[in-house]
Amino acid sequence: MDSRDRTRVVVCLDGMDPAYLAATDTPGWDAVAAEGAAGECDCVVPSLTNVNNVSIVTGSFPADHGVTGNTYYDPDRGDLVYMEDPAYVRCETRLQAFAAAGETVAALVAKDKLRRMVGRGCAVAASAEDPPAALVEAVGPPPDIYSGEASGWLLDAALHVLDDLCPDVLYVSTTDVVPHKHAPTEDRARAWVERLDEGLAALHDRGVDLVATADHGMNRKSVRVDLDAVAERAGVDATVVRLIRDRHTYHHRNLGGAAYVYSHDGSGGDWLTDVPGVEAVLPRDDAAQRFRLAPDRIGDYLVLGDPDTVFGPVEGGVRAPVDLRTHGSHHERTVPYVTTRDVELRYNVEAFAALDNP
Ligand SMILES: [Zn+2]
Incomplete structure (x- = not known):
């Protein structure tokens, strides 16, 4: 044929x-x-x-x-x-x-x-x-x-x-x-x-x-890091966009290992670099080039978690244990x-x- x-x-x-x-x-x-x-x-x-x-x-x-x-x-x-x-x-x-x-x-x-x-x-x-x-x-x-x-x-x-x-x-x-x-x-x-x-x-x-x-x-994740709480503690005005966030929260609970950060006060991305669980903080142009992304839709920084970490809300702190299987970062x-x-x-x-x- x-x-x-x-x-x-x-x-x-x-x-x-x-x-x-x-x-x-x-x-x-x-x-x-x-x-x-x-x-x-x-x-x-x-x-x-x-x-x-x-x-x-x-x-x-x-x-x-x-x-x-x-x-x-x-x-x-x-x-x-x-x-x-x-x-x-x-x-x-x-x-x-x-x-x-x-x-x-x-x-x-x-x-x-x-x-x-x-x-x-x-x-x-x-x-x-x-x-x-x-x-x-x-x-x-x-x-x-x-x-x-x-x-x-x-x-x-x-x-x-x-x-x-x-x-x-x-x-x-x-x-x-x-x-x-x-x-x-x-x-x-x-x-x-x-x-x-x-x-x-x-x-x-x-x-x-x-x-x-x-x-x-898909990978098993054991740590949750709250980037909004990290920003607040650093006194930084930023919007954290957790990229996995959607209406269908049943299976991933909106927890994944990638986020875009929009800086509103020109404070840069230094506050992100020493956060445990954060593996990479890529400025917009670097992220766009490395992963072939649209620079106008990824904020000022792409933040990627290490193999064990997802980003999401933590009650009263910045870091908490979690146990789920999910994706979103370069490790998947x-x-x-x-x-x-x-x-x-x-x-x-x-x-x-x-x-x-x-
Ligand atoms: Zn999928």
Whole structure:
């Protein structure tokens, strides 16, 4: 079969840290690798779901597409806003470009806010959170998006869309609730990996051209540092934007290892450098250059935590113990990939490009 007759499928396995793949047998993944290639690549930092989903579907970095976190400090409003409106995406997506070129494009994602950000131009754009009736009728009602089963449902839905619509291009993005809650060797984590692997195997059996990768990794965190409290103690007027902050607090409790800091009194960033748990304080231009971020949307400093630390409120202090699994910093930037093509990915951003050549 000519490769142009094959549907190009990109699957973003949300939160699939390489440690989860290593802990479970994945015959489906291995079969894809045997046809093409597999390895590890980098995701975009900050290592967050929407930043990376938008990077994958646009094939670009935040410097171009403009989505730099789940939350954005709007200097005009002087307030924090959720970066969930498609208007924040500054460039066309690859999906839009494929559709404009006459191809049939479909996207299936977990949350409806992500559907709005990546679904433009798609003949079918559905979420597990609020799926269209026809999809529910064909695949069954989706499990709660805060359950591990929602990811499996999305792959079932992908198979249905593949058979029903015969799209030229299909994008699928799952949810990371399981790796947030369970370490790689726990039964629930293994069951989640097995279910996703079965879904990949079924897609592969349909003869599609495939890239599967992840939006970010996942690490256990043990320390919480309150950067607002640090600022207050230092007598500094600054706004701290915790980048993981979104409406869906169930699994990450809005705690992650990356923040942008807006300095309002010209006091600079020295007050941040000796804070235990803070690993790096990058001035705007350095951060924008190193991680290819949009300089007008990252404040004056990018602050990154060490492997054990997340940023968040601490009652009556600056530092407290915490026990959760989460992401956001550069320590969760390594992600796995597998593809039917014999190509090497340096970034998950290259997923669609990997399928470009016939
Ligand atoms: Zn994610």
